[in-house]
Structures are given as C-alpha cells and as structure tokens.
Amino acid sequence: MRDLARDLSLLSINTATLKTLTLRQAVETLSRHGIRTIAPWRDRLAECGVKDAARLLADHGMAVSGLIRAGMFTSGDAARDDNRRAVDEAAAINARCLVLVAGGLAPQSRDLAAARGIVRDGMGALLPYARQAGIALAIEPLHPMYAADRACINTMAQANDLCDSLGTGLGIAIDVYHTWWDPDLKAQIARAGGKILAYHVNDWLVPTTDLLLDRGMMGDGVIDIRRIRAWVEDAGYAGPCEVEIFSAANWWKRDPDEVVRICIERFQSCC
Amino acid sequence: MRDLARDLSLLSINTATLKTLTLRQAVETLSRHGIRTIAPWRDRLAECGVKDAARLLADHGMAVSGLIRAGMFTSGDAARDDNRRAVDEAAAINARCLVLVAGGLAPQSRDLAAARGIVRDGMGALLPYARQAGIALAIEPLHPMYAADRACINTMAQANDLCDSLGTGLGIAIDVYHTWWDPDLKAQIARAGGKILAYHVNDWLVPTTDLLLDRGMMGDGVIDIRRIRAWVEDAGYAGPCEVEIFSAANWWKRDPDEVVRICIERFQSCC
Numbered sequence: 001m002r003d004l005a006r007d008l009s010l011l012s013i014n015t016a017t018l019k020t021l022t023l024r025q026a027v028e029t030l031s032r033h034g035i036r037t038i039a040p041w042r043d044r045l046a047e048c049g050v051k052d053a054a055r056l057l058a059d060h061g062m063a064v065s066g067l068i069r070a071g072m073f074t075s076g077d078a079a080r081d082d083n084r085r086a087v088d089e090a091a092a093i094n095a096r097c098l099v100l101v102a103g104g105l106a107p108q109s110r111d112l113a114a115a116r117g118i119v120r121d122g123m124g125a126l127l128p129y130a131r132q133a134g135i136a137l138a139i140e141p142l143h144p145m146y147a148a149d150r151a152c153i154n155t156m157a158q159a160n161d162l163c164d165s166l167g168t169g170l171g172i173a174i175d176v177y178h179t180w181w182d183p184d185l186k187a188q189i190a191r192a193g194g195k196i197l198a199y200h201v202n203d204w205l206v207p208t209t210d211l212l213l214d215r216g217m218m219g220d221g222v223i224d225i226r227r228i229r230a231w232v233e234d235a236g237y238a239g240p241c242e243v244e245i246f247s248a249a250n251w252w253k254r255d256p257d258e259v260v261r262i263c264i265e266r267f268q269s270c271c
Numbered sequence: 272m273r274d275l276a277r278d279l280s281l282l283s284i285n286t287a288t289l290k291t292l293t294l295r296q297a298v299e300t301l302s303r304h305g306i307r308t309i310a311p312w313r314d315r316l317a318e319c320g321v322k323d324a325a326r327l328l329a330d331h332g333m334a335v336s337g338l339i340r341a342g343m344f345t346s347g348d349a350a351r352d353d354n355r356r357a358v359d360e361a362a363a364i365n366a367r368c369l370v371l372v373a374g375g376l377a378p379q380s381r382d383l384a385a386a387r388g389i390v391r392d393g394m395g396a397l398l399p400y401a402r403q404a405g406i407a408l409a410i411e412p413l414h415p416m417y418a419a420d421r422a423c424i425n426t427m428a429q430a431n432d433l434c435d436s437l438g439t440g441l442g443i444a445i446d447v448y449h450t451w452w453d454p455d456l457k458a459q460i461a462r463a464g465g466k467i468l469a470y471h472v473n474d475w476l477v478p479t480t481d482l483l484l485d486r487g488m489m490g491d492g493v494i495d496i497r498r499i500r501a502w503v504e505d506a507g508y509a510g511p512c513e514v515e516i517f518s519a520a521n522w523w524k525r526d527p528d529e530v531v532r533i534c535i536e537r538f539q540s541c542c
Contacts, residue, residue, distance in 0.1 A: 105493055110493050110494065110495040111495065112451070112452070112495070116454065143415065143416065144414065144415045144416070144452040144453070145414065145415070145416045145452075145479070145482075147451075147452035148452075148475055148477045148492075148493045149477050149478065152452075154452055154454070155454065157454070157455075158454050180383070180418075181383070181415040181418035181419075181423075181425055182415070183387065183425070183426065183428070183429055184428075204419055206419045206420050207420065207482075208416070208482060209482075211416075211478075211479060211480075211482060221419075222376055222381050222419045223381065224381040224382065224383070
C-alpha cells in the first residue's frame with residue numbers, strides 16, 4: 001500500500017486548475033482535501049492583495065510550489081517593472097520559485113532568433129534583482145505551438161543553455177504537456193539536474209481541440225507521466241507534482257471539490 | 272526585376288491547397304496560371320486512377336515535386352502493403368520523392384520511444400523496395416503538436432538521424448510550418464545538405480484556431496520564409512517551393528483560381 005499522507009505532500013495544485021475560485025476559496029478547498037501545497041497565478045494574488053494572500057497561505061500552512069508567472073520579455077519595457085514586482089510578490093508569499101514564460105516574437109517581428117536574444121538579455125537583467133530577493137527564477141519551456149505568441153523558449157535544451165549562460169539563480173520549470181514530445185527530453189532532464197525547480201503535470205488529449213484550453217487530467221491522455229517523473233527524480237528533483245490544467249470545456253466547468261478529488265486519485269494512480 | 276518565368280519554375284502547388292478540385296481540375300488550373308509542378312495527394316490519384324493520372328500529368332508537362340503520402344508505420348501491418356503501393360504510384364507518375372509521415376503512438380500505447388523505433392524499422396523495411404523502384408523516400412518531420420496522433424518524428428534532428436542510420440534512398444521533406452520554431456533548424460538544415468528532397472511553404476497564423484486546418488498563406492503569418500529558403504539553398508537544395516495549405520475556414524472556401532493567383536503573388540513576394 002502506498003502511503004497516502006506522503007503522497008499528498010508531493011501534490012500541489014496550480015490555481016489555473018481551479019479557474020473559478022478566488023485564492024481564498026482555492027486554499028480552503030485544498031485544505032479540506034489535505035493538500036498543503038499550492039501554486040497561485042498572480043491575478044489571484046492581485047484580487048486578494050499580496051499581504052492578505054501571504055497571511056491566508058500562512059494561516060493554512062500552505063507551501064507555495066511556485067508563483068505563476070512573470071517573463072514576457074519580448075513585450076517591451078513595461079515587462080521589466082512588472083517582473084520586479086513579481087519577484088517581490090514571490091518573496092512575500094515565500095514561493096519556491098517564480099515561473100518565467102519567455103514571451104513570443106516581438107510585435108511585428110518574424111525574427112525568432114532575435115526574440116530569443118531579447119529573452120536571454122531580459123532574464124540576465126532580472127536575475128540580480130531576484131538573487132537579492134532570494135527568489136529563484138524558473139524558466140518554463142512552452143510547447144512549440146506557442147512559439148509565436150507566448151514563449152520562444154520551447155525546449156529543455158534551450159532552458160538548459162540559458163541556465164548555463166546566466167548562472168546562479170536561474171532554474172527550470174518542467175511541464176509534461178510542453179515537453180513530452182521531445183526526443184531529447186530524457187537527456188536534457190538529466191542535464192538539468194539540480195536546476196529543476198518545478199514539475200507540472202496534466203495530460204495531452206487525443207484529439208486536442210484547442211491549442212490553449214484543452215489540456216487533460218493526468219491519465220486521460222497519452223503522456224507517460226510516470227516515466228517523466230522517474231527521469232526528474234533521477235535528476236535529483238524531489239519536489240511536488242503541480243497540477244496545472246487549462247480546460248475551458250471540461251474541468252473548469254466542474255465542481256472544484258470534484259476536480260480536486262480526481263486530481264488526488266490521478267496523482268496517486270498516474271503520476 | 273525578377274524573372275517571373277524562372278520564378279514559376281520553382282513553384283509547386285500541393286493538391287491539399289486546392290482541396291475541392293479533382294486532379295484533372297487542379298492540373299488544368301495550374302496550367303492556366305503557368306505553373307508546371309504539382310504535388311498530388313494519393314486520394315486525388317486514386318480518384319483519377321494512377322495510369323490516367325500519369326497520362327494527364329505528362330500531357331500537361333507537369334513535373335511532380337512529391338507524392339503525398341505514405342508512412343504511418345505505427346498503425347500496424349496494413350501500412351506495409353499500402354506503402355509499397357505508394358512507391359509504385361510514385362514511380363508511375365515520376366515523382367521526385369514519396370513523402371513519408373511517420374505515424375504517431377501505436378494504438379493504446381504511451382511509449383513514444385517505442386513508436387520511434389517502429390518508425391525506424393518500418394522505413395528500413397520499405398527502403399529496399401523503394402530503391403529498386405528508383406523512388407526516393409522523404410521523411411517529413413511534423414510539428415510536435417502532432418506527436419501523438421500523426422507523426423512521432425518531430426524535428427529535423429530526428430530526420431537527419433534516420434537518414435544517417437538508414438542510408439541511401441532516404442531524404443527529408445522540410446515544411447516551414449512544422450519546423451520554423453526549432454532553435455536548431457539552421458544547423459540541422461545545413462547537416463541535411465543534399466538529403467533535402469522537398470521544401471513546403473505556408474505560414475503560421477497568430478492566432479491559430481485549429482491544430483490541423485488553420486494554416487496560413489505565405490506572408491499572412493509569422494514565419495520568416497525567406498530566411499529558411501536561404502538556409503535550404505545554402506544546403507544545396509535548388510528545387511521548388513511547394514505550397515501546402517490546410518485551411519478549412521479560408522483558402523479551401525475560395526475560388527481556386529484566386530487561390531493560385533495569390534499563391535503566385537506570395538511566392539514572389541515572401542518566399
């Protein structure tokens with residue numbers, strides 16, 4: 001028999017999975033189910049106010065596996081200030097890391113190599129501020145289908161290269177949805193080693209009917225999640241599986257208690 | 272001034288772009304516009320009958336940049352016989368190559384590495400037959416979003432590895448839609464060198480509203496097509512740009528003569 005208590009200590013729920021709930025509602029829902037780790041999106045934090053959010057999380061003994069998200073380095077100068085605010089917010093809620101989504105092509109540009117350069121430079125500029133705040137930055141490679149409009153960092157190899165280039169304070173958030181297809185995944189996870197800061201789970205549905213909002217619950221799709229978990233553990237990652245499911249037509253319409261109950265079941269049977 | 276006649280000799284239209292036309296209608300439409308290269312899908316060939324298709328193409332002086340498609344190695348034993356028939360068809364119409372789409376995961380399987388092994392073995396088994404027929408096989412890496420259900424060969428690096436492993440008679444069909452996002456694309460195109468057998472153009476729209484049927488016309492999206500063309504020419508490819516656009520909501524609904532006219536314009540201005 002598996003040890004349920006131990007299992008739940010390795011489960012985190014990303015607030016995107018509970019799209020309809022406020023941060024307070026999400027924290028209370030997870031608490032009812034014995035889950036003690038959460039990953040909030042910044043919009044949920046903003047609604048609540050960062051100070052109140054920090055108190056709410058502390059009052060419920062909630063660990064924060066990551067704050068989602070900063071980055072968007074290719075969208076112009078406004079990103080710089082917003083990214084520093086995100087570092088401050090991550091520090092205020094004692095997040096394990098601040099997840100960075102790179103941003104896609106610069107406006108009106110088709111130059112993907114240039115976009116990738118802007119991202120590298122932007123991360124390099126943010127890093128000293130994050131180091132000073134004691135917040136680790138976690139670059140999350142997104143699936144290549146988001147290269148144009150969301151993230152031009154699309155493989156673990158790119159993320160590893162960025163870590164090698166920019167040094168201490170930068171790590172990686174691995175999401176099985178974004179990376180499962182990669183023929184180089186096993187080798188790049190091994191290469192990442194101790195730089196893995198977060199590990200997101202969900203599933204790739206067949207068919208997938210929407211590029212953004214049709215992710216599956218673990219076990220409902222084709223990703224060999226256990227195998228990828230073994231690879232990240234072999235690389236030294238011992239942190240939680242963080243469930244992040246964008247699902248406009250299915251999971252976002254269900255009762256959040258049911259969603260959390262199924263997350264727990266699938267975490268135990270598939271992850 | 273660019274030499275229009277020379278330009279059109281480097282333009283091929285894939286019948287998927289003219290979805291509503293029979294092969295005869297497609298050939299006659301292209302002929303009216305001065306285009307002398309076509310890439311038929313096998314269903315268009317089958318409707319027409321392969322012998323009649325061969326005569327039709329010859330009568331109109333049409334070169335065939337590729338026959339689309341065989342492969343689907345992970346779908347079981349039936350694929351083997353069908354792939355040999357495809358080789359025969361390619362020979363009958365004097366196609367420059369037979370394009371192979373690998374196939375996705377095997378039925379009920381989550382083992383992507385195993386699927387990739389099946390594909391390698393299946394190609395290896397088909398190659399002697401294709402060599403004997405004098406037909407070059409062109410593996411086409413598909414975008415990672417098709418890894419589950421269409422093709423588990425998703426990068427130029429994988430295609431190059433297959434060519435290295437399987438030897439003479441296997442080359443690569445590069446489609447900008449499937450590969451534009453790849454941070455390793457330039458290097459892998461250079462590595463492919465003389466093994467590039469086909470080059471497909473279209474565009475990545477922002478937003479993309481459907482995973483399969485929302486490709487764009489060259490110039491309407493974000494792909495730097497000229498840059499990729501320069502890379503394939505530097506690698507030694509001097510063949511046509513083959514326009515392949517799946518577009519249920521737009522191009523497939525338009526008058527085919529208009530579509531071809533715009534293909535020519537965009538070929539000249541964007542490719």
